[in-house]
Amino acid sequence: MLRAPALLTGPITEWGHPMEHSPSATFRGTVVHGDKRGRELGFPTANIEVGSPELLPGDGVYACWVSFPPAGLQYGATVSIGANPTFDDVVDRRVEAYIHDFDADLYGSDIKVTVHAWLRAMVRCDSLQELIDKTAADVAASRIALR
Ligand SMILES: Cc1cc2nc3c(=O)[nH]c(=O)nc-3n(C[C@H](O)[C@H](O)[C@H](O)COP(=O)(O)O)c2cc1C
Numbered sequence: 001m002l003r004a005p006a007l008l009t010g011p012i013t014e015w016g017h018p019m020e021h022s023p024s025a026t027f028r029g030t031v032v033h034g035d036k037r038g039r040e041l042g043f044p045t046a047n048i049e050v051g052s053p054e055l056l057p058g059d060g061v062y063a064c065w066v067s068f069p070p071a072g073l074q075y076g077a078t079v080s081i082g083a084n085p086t087f088d089d090v091v092d093r094r095v096e097a098y099i100h101d102f103d104a105d106l107y108g109s110d111i112k113v114t115v116h117a118w119l120r121a122m123v124r125c126d127s128l129q130e131l132i133d134k135t136a137a138d139v140a141a142s143r144i145a146l147r
Helices: 004-009 128-145
Strands: 026-032 046-050 060-068 073-082 094-099 110-120
Touching: 046 110, 060 094, 060 128, 073 110, 073 128, 094 110, 110 128
Parallel strands: none
Antiparallel strands: 026 046, 026 110, 046 094, 060 073, 060 110, 073 094
């Protein structure tokens, strides 16, 4: 099992490896407006402005649990952390959650994210279709990891 410092320094290499549930694997933020490309790609995301970025794990794609008001609602999510290297204009570090089986406006909501498993590193895709295919595979893998 990984200890928190390893989690903070970067992703682990084994696919779907469950992460230790330490405080550093949980972070909170507010849902803000992104570039709105997600819906066009078929994967609308909640862009999360994180209050304490030092609690974030390294850049990559993760299977996570997310919860938000009203209290008690918890959903699986596939979360990307990092710049979006496929798009030259997205160079800032972002946290974006594709929430499984959920379609509602969360703008302004406080959201809590518990990281469960690392899936892969962020990559630059050569086409939008490649990004869509990778994201679809991530979501399938994430659903399995969260079972
Ligand atoms: C599961 C998942 C995996 C992603 N993987 C990548 C990636 O490998 N490379 C990349 O440039 N962006 C990746 N992204 C980010 C997308 O580019 C981003 O969600 C999309 O552009 C929509 O952004 P927007 O909400 O700001 O419009 C990923 C997003 C998700 C949800």
